[in-house]
Amino acid sequence: MTNVGVVGLGNMGRGMAASLLRRDFRVVGYDASAASAQRAAEAGVELVDSLAEVAAQCDILVLSLPNPQIVEAVINGADGLSKHMRSGTLILDTSTSDPQVSRRLAAQLKEVGVRFVDAPVSGGPSGAQNGALTFFIGGDEEDVSRATPVLDAMAKNRFHIGASGAGNVAKIVNNLLCASHLVIAAEAFKLAESAGVPVGDLLESINAGSGRSGVTMYNFPSRILNGAFNSGFTMQLMRKDVRLAMSLVKSQGLELPIVQDMADVWQASESVIPDGDDFNRIVQFSAAEAQE
Structure with missing residues (x-):
């Protein structure tokens, strides 16, 4: 043993x-x-x-x-x-x-x-x-x-x-993509609903098309649309991972403006979504509420 x-x-x-x-x-x-x-x-x-x-x-x-x-x-x-x-x-x-x-x-x-x-x-x-x-x-x-x-x-x-270190680079990139996909999927689905198409009616077709991601295929049906928000991974942990990504960007001397915009969303959410909440709650973030 x-x-x-x-x-x-x-x-x-x-x-x-x-x-x-x-x-x-x-x-x-x-x-x-x-x-x-x-x-x-x-x-x-x-x-x-x-x-x-x-x-x-x-x-x-x-x-x-x-x-x-x-x-x-x-x-x-x-x-x-x-x-x-x-x-x-x-x-x-x-x-x-x-x-x-x-x-x-x-x-x-x-x-x-x-x-x-x-x-x-x-x-x-x-x-x-x-x-x-x-x-x-x-x-x-x-x-x-x-x-x-x-x-x-x-x-x-x-x-x-x-x-050594390559594992953490890969994980940071993985979570950066997940964090980004949540933010953009939330905005894309708000657009669809504003135009009269509920997310529940849209999701199956998106997941059969080129717009799909792990977030649309798993997070939305299993954690978000059903109101579960029970992944076990918190806002605090994803905010930490996004900060790690931004630290890596800085260390490489890169300018990644879209990544920066996404990181700003996660940072701004801190004032309205508690650290202990499920990280999928970012889809409920409103920049207007954060500024009030």
Whole structure:
């Protein structure tokens, strides 16, 4: 039995831990939130009280954390993983993070014999729970190969994009497209309804035509038109991912005016759509309301 540590036991980390347990991995978990840790324990995860204990018991560590700042703190904080990991440990970071942070951590850890693979995911909490995630992977071929049994326990699809950081570039681009498609689809459907054609009457034909996207094929029928708004992915998380995209744009010295306009919409929505709301709520955003 391979011992796998999972650091971060929120909706995503807890689901990934459950998928690993079904494949007969021993899963040792840690989360700073007692409530998140308890829910994971009820699913069969063996809890420990510190990052040091996770590092002591496991040679493969899966990180599922909210942002690159927390990834950095978990690894390099005062009592972070870097103080306790043995040479040969492999970190599989499934957080959506900054590619530059991933590259820097990979280089730093390599010097002490610890390997780092960035492997952010798409598929939401249901995909994590059901072992049906899509992984965007960046790292050395040898390290990715070593991580394959763990990845396969959690994945429906996995793509090794390239060297360290490439996984996060791919995930940022993926979420940038999703964020953009939601905004433009919402406006396009407002146009249709203003012209007398309800979205429900329009959607099937759009999804058979060239205007379709994942947003029109899945989000609208499954999360939006039925009023569910229950993807498990929040406005706060998508706003963070859009900010990561804009940071990447800046780092590349690019001017992408349409991307900037879309990012401005997500930023402006902060004043009227709470962070904890489902990210699909962006389709209800009104610039006029935000300016009031």
